Amino acid sequence: MVRGRICSLSVRDVRFPTSLGGHGSDAMHTDPDYSAAYVVLETDAEDGLKGYGITFTLGKGTEVVVCAVNALAHHVLNKDLGDIVGDFRGFYRQLTSDGQLRWIGPEKGVVHLATAAILNAVWDLWAKQEGKPLWKLLVDMDPRTLLSCIDFRYITDVLTEEEAYEILQKGQVGKKEREGQMLMHGYPAYTTSCAWLGYSDDTLKQLCTEALKAGWTRPAVGSSLLSLSCVNMDPWTSEGLPLDKWFKVKVGADLQDDVRRCRLIRNMIGPEKTLMMDANQRWDVPEAVKWMSQLAEFKPLWIEEPTSPDDILGHAAISKALAPLGIGVATGEQCHNRVIFKQLLQAKALQFLQIDSCRLGSVNENLSVLLMAKKFEIPVCPHAGGVGLCELVQHLIIFDFISVSASLQNRMCEYVDHLHEHFRYPVIIKKASYMPPKDAGYSTEMKEESVKKHQYPDGEVWKKLLAAQEN
Secondary structure (H helix, E strand, C coil), X not given: CCCCEEEEXXXXXXXXXXXXXXXXXXXXXXXXXXXXXXXXXXXXXXXXXXXXXXXXXXXXXXXXXXXXXXXXXXXXXXXXXXXXXXXXXXHHHHHHCCCXXXXXXCCXXXXXXXXXXXXXXXXXXXXXXXXXXXXXXXXXXXXXXXXXXXXXXXXXXXXXXXXXXXXXXXXXXXXXXXXXXXXXXXXXEEECCCCCCCCCHHHHHHHHHHHHHCCCCCCCCCCHHHCCCCCCCCCECCCCCECCCEEEEECCCCXXXXXXXXXXXHHHXXXXXXXXXXXXXXXXXXXXXXXXXXXXXXXXXXXXXXXXXXXXXXXXXXXXXXXXXXXXXXXXXXCCCHHHHHHHHHCCCCCEXXXXXXXXXXXXXXXXXXXXXXXXXXXXXXXXXXXXXXXXXHHHHHHHHHHHHCCCCCCCEEECCCCHHHECCCCCEECCEEXXXXXXXXXXCECHHHHHHHECCCCHHHHHHHHHHHC
């Protein structure tokens, strides 16, 4: 039973100085401080439950997102939680259609990040009141109720509500078995933690070695995962372990250095493991094609974000040019909204779709993208890492497998081994797979001690760092 009037919304600027160690660094973001606009919702319900929401940022921009959250707060305060989830589509549209704030969106950028933080907190609170982890709340939801959470405006030329209903109805077949499979084996993951662009060769070697020892070692099935075609193949061994393990390397700053680093990593992981590359929007379209032609010898499964995330036709051109080389295009972590994803799918501009739990308008909008990806039969490989992205996106991809895609073919979820210790319900990785969370909620709640220490600029960590910089 959903209950309670939302009587309080607070938002805090939480930053971790990851730039000091080069963690998260890539060709475009050389000094990222992994950060979050951290929202807490309280109600007047006697259960005392709170909703926690996060939007991931990289440092200075966090304060802008915090301002946007506060600007949107009046849409949430004094609203009954039951009324919100009872007309979730209407509430989503209310947030995204604010007559004045919409002008600096719409449904993109800072305002959309703030919207995601608030909605993530609402979903966390709803799941907690239902006593279920978010993925289970979604899996158990009646298809019509689930669809009532989605705003189909602007995407009905590709996916109508009735078509989405048919997808969910088909997903009912074998759902219990897939849920059991997830609970036993988890969702396969790949690691990005080994090869941030700011790491030295020694650090890169050390982390790759540790990752291999930790279980990211299963051989690929021939070259099938290096092809853009989908092969009907069981992605699990008789022991229930994924047959393949994937590694990702950052590229794009210097071609010769990329060649050297990719050769180093390929030699370490062997020819049978799957390697992906990520340029983080570094190149123009012709440059992307030329650069990746030079790196094709290392057999990358995909090149991620090769150019501007807004350039749909550019991604399509790159995709067409790299297909003969067996290299796919992956993008989505900075894709503004469901409309851009719709067009990327229409233009055949990507072979791997990467949803993000905070860039889009929370669970609501991610559901629409998962359903569109299913219609186009494009595998979803979510973006994760950062602050809390692994914790959040695991729920979405587990739901996708159980209720929507019913497939693990050419699919894995990114994993970055940073900052999980700051969460009350951190991800659990076993044998290189995400194990489904069992605690109620969206796994968004951080430890209060961590929040206090890393709150900017008054937390203990930042007081020391800022004082040292002044001296």
